[in-house]
Amino acid sequence: MLTAAGLIGPGAALAAAPRMFKAKILLENNRVVIAVEMNGKGPYIFMIDTGTYVSLIRPDLAKELKLPVQGHEQTRGVGGKQDGFAIHLAKDFIIGGTIRQPAVALEASFDFGYQQDIYGALAAGVLTTVDTDLDLDAGELRIYPDGRGERSGYVALDSEIPRIESTQRGSRKIAAALTLDGRPIRCMLDTGSPAHLLLNRTASRRLELWDDNRPYAPNRPQGIGRAGPVARTIRAGSLIMGDSREDRPLISLLGNDIGDDFDGIVGMSFLRRFNMSIDTRGRKLWVQPSHQKPAPERYGLSGLWLDQEGERIEVEAVGTGSPAAAAGIVAGDRIVDMSWRDALAAITGPPGRTVRLKVERGTTRREVEFALKLFL
Secondary structure (H helix, E strand, C coil): CCCCHCCCCCCCEEECCEEEEEEEEEECEEEEEEEEEECEEEEEEEEEECCCCCEEHHHHHHHHHHCEEEEEEEECCEEEEEEEEEEEEEEEECCCEEEEEEEEEEEEECCCCCCCCCCECCCCHHHHCCCEECCCCCCEEEEEEECCCCCCCCCCCCEEECCCCCCCCCCCCEEEEECCCEEEEEEEEECCCCEEEEECHHHHHHHHCCCCCCEEEEEEEEEEEEEHHCCCEEHHHHHEEEEEEECCCEEEEEECCCCCCEEEEEHHHHHCCCCEEEEECEEEEEEEECCCCCCCCCCCCCEEEEEECCCCEEEEECCCCCCHHHHHCCCCEECCCHHHHHHHHHHCCCCEEEEEEEEEECCEEEEEEEECCCCC
């Protein structure tokens, strides 16, 4: 279990010339976490989330700390738009035991499926307001209020940190150009997402990746806006950002569009390949290769996505080329004579595990057996 105490200590220091604030970070389960204190309480574990323009807090923590409500806001994420999130005000906000802000607005939308011991998220502005390093290898967040200067060992990406217009509020996010299967895409870089690449449905169709004949594993991303439409995990040919190339990556094709001004989002499963440095004056991202190990690949080896409605368990999607498809299961079939928990356990496991299900279609029931396997 994560402990905030491990993120505050001798590593958090203040350098003299040039000015640099330094705080400890940890890469845990494809999320960058840091310790936060507020209102004289804490520390609490937050993650650094460049995918959100306003910092977030779990509603239960906001209630426990009795943070005053400053208003309400509609927010959009992978699950679409959701109304009514309260905006709380936290005072004496301290990041990593070093970086202090007198007050921070926090949106109480952080209750949508993250780890139980993470209590909130710091918005993109923690990186994009002034020059900043996110150094995964050193385990450090470094902030340079007067500018960083030379970035020896880093290279500038084809990237952009948009200017904030006077009518806008919130943080500036980071966008970068990538090449997917030899074709250019422009994506938001989201350190709050543990995924590799989430591609908008419009971009998936433009690139001819949303193809019912192509092998895929169904999944349903969760985030702000709750769960989104069923998505597809596929095996792409290559993904390139800057000088870094990955062959045969697993990427997800979303069932909806989560942004009008980019093709998708790149998450920490891919971004962990880099130590990142933000040039706010040049509005660019600089990177150097990190020494972090690749994240393990994960997808459903059955090819099934199940939904529950009361006691009813229904097959929502069956991936092309999957063991479940080969066994003749189709969307709309029902899984019977087992609980929801047992059904999920039955289709989860390592390659080679045997799955036995009772499947109902109309008035007909049959027993189905197949083995889990790596099919992508």
